[in-house]
Each structure stands twice: as C-alpha cells, then as structure tokens.
Amino acid sequence: xxxxxxxxxxxxxxxxxxxxxxxxxxxxxxxxxxxxxxxxxxxxxxxxxxxxxxxxxxxxxxxxxxxxxxxxxxxxxxxxxxxxxxxxxxxxxxxxxxxxxxxxxxxxxxxxxxxxxxxxxxxxxxxxxxxxxxxxxxxxxxxxxxxxxxxxxxxxxxxx
Amino acid sequence: xxxxxxxxxxxxxxxxxxxxxxxxxxxxxxxxxxxxxxxxxxxxxxxxxxxxxxxxxxxxxxxxxxxxxxxxxxxxxxxxxxxxxxxxxxxxxxxxxxxxxxxxxxxxxxxxxxxxxxxxxxxxxxxxxxxxxxxxxxxxxxxxxxxxxxxxxxxxxxxxxxxxxxxxxxxxxxxxxxxxxxxxxxxxxxxxxxxxxxxxxxxxxxxxxxxxxxxxxxxxxxxxxxxxxxxxxxxxxxxxxxxxxxxxxxxxxxxxxxxxxxxxxxxxxxxxxxxxxxxxxxxxxxxxxx
Numbered sequence: 001x002x003x004x005x006x007x008x009x010x011x012x013x014x015x016x017x018x019x020x021x022x023x024x025x026x027x028x029x030x031x032x033x034x035x036x037x038x039x040x041x042x043x044x045x046x047x048x049x050x051x052x053x054x055x056x057x058x059x060x061x062x063x064x065x066x067x068x069x070x071x072x073x074x075x076x077x078x079x080x081x082x083x084x085x086x087x088x089x090x091x092x093x094x095x096x097x098x099x100x101x102x103x104x105x106x107x108x109x110x111x112x113x114x115x116x117x118x119x120x121x122x123x124x125x126x127x128x129x130x131x132x133x134x135x136x137x138x139x140x141x142x143x144x145x146x147x148x149x150x151x152x153x154x155x156x157x158x159x160x
Numbered sequence: 161x162x163x164x165x166x167x168x169x170x171x172x173x174x175x176x177x178x179x180x181x182x183x184x185x186x187x188x189x190x191x192x193x194x195x196x197x198x199x200x201x202x203x204x205x206x207x208x209x210x211x212x213x214x215x216x217x218x219x220x221x222x223x224x225x226x227x228x229x230x231x232x233x234x235x236x237x238x239x240x241x242x243x244x245x246x247x248x249x250x251x252x253x254x255x256x257x258x259x260x261x262x263x264x265x266x267x268x269x270x271x272x273x274x275x276x277x278x279x280x281x282x283x284x285x286x287x288x289x290x291x292x293x294x295x296x297x298x299x300x301x302x303x304x305x306x307x308x309x310x311x312x313x314x315x316x317x318x319x320x321x322x323x324x325x326x327x328x329x330x331x332x333x334x335x336x337x338x339x340x341x342x343x344x345x346x347x348x349x350x351x352x353x354x355x356x357x358x359x360x361x362x363x364x365x366x367x368x369x370x371x372x373x374x375x376x377x378x379x380x381x382x383x384x385x386x387x388x389x390x391x392x393x394x395x396x397x398x399x400x401x402x403x404x405x406x407x408x409x410x411x412x413x414x415x416x417x418x419x420x421x422x423x424x425x426x427x428x429x430x431x432x433x434x435x436x437x438x439x440x441x442x443x444x445x446x447x448x449x450x
Contacts, residue, residue, distance in 0.1 A: 002167050002168075021165070022167070022168030022211070023168075025161070025202075044202050045202050058265075058268040061265055061269070063198075064199055065194060065269065068168060068170075069194075069215060112264075115264065116264060119243075133349060133350045134262075
C-alpha cells in the first residue's frame with residue numbers, strides 16, 4: 001500500500017485526522033498537514049534533535065518516525081507547553097537564563113529537557129550536559145541552556 | 161518527503177510478518193525502532209520496496225527471567241531495558257551499555273532486537289551479546305532456530321539471518337552474583353557511535369579471577385571476543401601486571417579498519433587503554449596488587 005493512509009492522532013490534547021503517503025515523516029505531517037510549525041526540521045536523520053517531540057509521554061525524534069506509525073498516539077509538541085497564556089516553567093527558565101539565541105534548536109531542547117527532568121528530577125550538572133548532548137545548538141555554547149534546565153528542575157519537581 | 165516510495169505494512173503477528181517477508185522475496189525491510197533504518201532511508205541509501213513494521217506486534221515486547229537467562233522480546237525498547245529493575249539486578253553490564261546507546265530520545269524508540277539485527281560493528285548491544293555469550297531466536301518459514309553470538313555476526317551490517325527470517329528474541333545469561341562489570345567507550349561526543357567500546361565482566365574468587373569476559377565494539381567489522389586476553393586473567397588474576405599483559409594481548413587480537421573517524425592504529429591503542437580501564441573498574445578496589 002503505497003497509497004495514502006489515514007492517520008488519527010492526538011496532538012496537545014486535540015484530536016486530528018489526516019491522510020498522507022506512508023513515507024511521510026511525522027515531523028512533516030505535524031508541520032505541513034497540521035500546520036504546527038513549532039517543531040523544527042534540522043538534519044532529518046536523527047542527529048540534531050531539533051524535531052524532538054513527546055510521543056506517548058516520552059521524547060523521540062519525529063524526523064525518523066513515519067506519520068503512519070503515530071496513528072493512535074498522543075503527541076506533545078512545543079505548542080502544547082504554554083498553559084492559559086503562561087509560559088511553561090521550562091520556557092520561563094530558558095528566557096530568564098538566556099537559553100536560546102537563534103531559537104532553531106529550542107523546541108528540541110525543551111522537549112528533550114522535559115522528558116529528561118521527568119526521568120531525573122534532581123540532576124547534577126554533568127547529567128544535564130549529557131542529556132542536552134542529544135540536541136545540537138550552534139549559538140549558545142550550551143551554558144545558558146544548562147543553567148535554564150538546572151533552574152527549572154526544582155520548579156518542575158515541586159509541580160509533580 | 162525524504163524516503164523513496166514504499167509499500168507499508170504493520171502486521172499484528174509474527175506469522176503475518178513472515179508471510180509478508182516471503183511475499184516480497186528479499187525486497188522488504190523489517191522496521192523495528194527505526195533509529196538506524198530511517199536515517200538510511202532519508203538519505204536514500206536504503207530503498208526497500210516495502211517496510212514491514214513490527215511496532216504493532218505487542219507480543220514481541222517483554223523481558224522475562226527464564227532458567228538463569230533474561231529473555232528480551234526483539235521489540236523491547238532500549239529505554240525499557242535502561243529502567244528495568246530486573247536488568248539492573250541480573251544484567252548490570254547491559255544496563256550500563258544501554259546508557260551509551262545514542263541519547264534518551266533515541267532509546268525511546270530503538271529496540272534491542274533491531275540494534276543486534278542491524279549489526280553495526282560500533283554498536284554497544286552486539287558487544288554485550290558477544291561478551292556474555294548470548295544468543296538470538298530467529299523465526300522463518302522453516303521454523304525457529306537459535307543463533308549463538310559467536311555465529312551471528314558476519315561483517316559490517318550483516319548477520320547470518322536469512323532474508324526471510326525475523327529475529328524475535330535476545331537471550332542473555334544472567335551475570336553470576338558478585339560479578340564485576342564495566343562498559344567503556346570513546347566517541348568524539350557523548351551519544352555518537354563508538355570509535356571503540358569495551359564490554360567487560362569478571363568473577364573474582366578471592367585473589368583469583370574465576371571468569372573473565374571481554375568483547376569489543378568498533379574494533380573491526382564484527383564484535384570481537386578477546387578470549388586469549390581473558391585466559392591471561394583467568395590464569396594470573398586481576399592485578400596490575402596481569403591486566404597489563406591481558407590488554408597488550410587484547411590489542412593484538414583485533415584487526416580494526418581505518419576510516420574518517422580514526423586510524424587502525426588508534427583503534428588498536430584504544431582497545432588496550434579502554435580494556436584496562438574496564439578491567440580495573442570491573443575488578444573493583446582491592447584487586448590492584450600483584
């Protein structure tokens with residue numbers, strides 16, 4: 001079946017249905033079919049991490065997963081982080097600590113850090129650096145990003 | 161859209177998947193976690209006529225204790241392995257190696273069976289399978305068979321699986337109580353493929369070494385079990401001198417290739433250095449004299 005397939009999935013709590021070729025990557029489906037362009041397309045081979053989203057609660061690369069594979073899944077993208085017009089604490093920490101410059105990697109950084117802080121709510125700085133090595137940033141030198149994640153950790157741990 | 165056009169199937173059972181594989185006669189690819197295959201398809205280096213996606217076969221994802229072994233369904237995620245209490249207790253070497261597999265978001269999707277069937281020589285799981293003398297169960301149209309780690313890997317990205325067979329289970333013997341272990345790896349950045357990696361396990365018996373296991377990743381076209389180095393340790397113990405002799409031998413046992421990442425000599429050097437680090441850590445404090 002190279003013919004179009006139906007994909008039904010939930011993104012940021014909202015149900016969507018679309019039709020696409022089986023070879024359509026999840027990131028392209030999110031951006032082109034659902035007009036959710038917050039998730040960025042970087043390397044398109046699973047290295048740079050810019051396209052990282054949460055799939056059924058865990059971070060994964062949406063450029064090396066097919067849209068059809070996400071049929072029935074619950075996805076959270078960068079657009080799902082703000083609640084009631086307020087920045088998510090992780091977003092607020094990135095702003096406070098200069099965790100971004102050009103912003104290209106930022107969606108991937110945020111989704112990666114969110115998953116990491118759920119797995120490890122009280123990380124050491126080396127653990128934060130290791131986790132953030134999953135996403136390539138070419139502007140900041142990572143210092144601001146590491147600081148932002150460290151600052152967000154206790155805030156998120158308190159919320160949990 | 162990056163990949164070429166392909167037909168897509170997501171069977172619900174292994175039997176259905178086998179029937180589909182047979183139908184395409186070697187032109188279809190099995191899609192497991194996709195963390196290696198999808199990049200190859202996005203580059204169009206891989207152009208299968210069809211993908212047979214195993215992700216909807218729920219019965220292929222499990223971790224079971226079985227007769228002194230841990231059996232892993234081929235579709236068990238690396239992330240599940242990483243956080244499994246039974247793996248932490250019975251196979252701590254596998255747990256440690258898992259933390260070197262890509263990054264957490266890669267391990268969310270990547271599977272133990274996919275990593276081993278893909279047979280990248282720089283990958284961590286094939287090295288652990290080789291060090292611990294594990295085996296894989298394989299199903300095909302002629303029934304089921306078991307392949308031992310020592311018979312499985314042929315060369316780069318190539319195993320002894322036939323094109324109409326599916327790897328369904330990975331079996332590793334549980335590590336003996338009190339065994340020491342370490343996985344050491346060098347890569348340019350954390351999460352990159354290993355330039356060289358070393359899986360080590362030792363079982364101490366007072367001042368002696370009852371059993372030593374050493375295997376490489378990245379030091380040749382297939383993982384290499386360093387049996388002659390293990391024998392030195394089993395004869396002479398885990399003191400500094402024995403480790404020095406064993407790791408010098410280890411460097412002679414590998415025949416690495418040169419590529420853009422490292423020369424063959426550098427890989428041989430890393431084999432020696434990383435094996436020594438792994439053995440010292442696996443042996444633990446108090447094993448250094450003699």
